[in-house]
Amino acid sequence: MRTLIVYGTKHGATKKVVDMLKEKIAGEVSIVNAKEKTECDIKSFDVVIIGSSIYIGAIRKEVKKFIRSNLEEILSRKIGLFLVSGGSEEIESYYKKNFPEELLKKAKAKGYFGFSYDGEGYNAMERMVLKEIAKKAMVKEKFEKKNMDDFLNSLQINEGTYNEEG
């Protein structure tokens, strides 16, 4: 079983999520930061997981680009999509707005994995937004491990429940 995880992050939270996922996935896992690599041999993987953080309602542009450039190959694999964002309430609209319809249809799993407001390198505008968020948010960082487990179960690649024959 070979799994490819392609991700986009601005301040590191999504990378933290990817590292958590990797620990739990059965078999071989390759990780690609969409900002650093736009081409890879997608057909050599059984499962393709694509994840991004959300800024002003949008996924990272490098992730959008990766999907656009590789859509046909991605659609031929077992697919999981996930988002890392401040709130889970708008997650359905984020999916709808940011991913091609055929990808959403084909995806076996779609996850919401939490957020962090505790990254590095925020600019002045971002710090202002974060100040507002901090007034409402109870914590600076929260990752949804139960959602990650459910997601990997749906893809049948959870190390905890993986069965080679199943």
Ligand SMILES: Cc1cc2nc3c(=O)[nH]c(=O)nc-3n(C[C@H](O)[C@H](O)[C@H](O)COP(=O)(O)O)c2cc1C
């Ligand atoms: C300037 C700014 C804008 C954001 N916009 C949204 C948003 O529209 N919706 C949302 O749910 N979360 C929003 N967030 C929260 C981020 O998605 C969250 O901090 C996420 O963990 C960032 O992940 P990353 O470090 O991998 O980029 C925003 C955060 C910042 C700093």
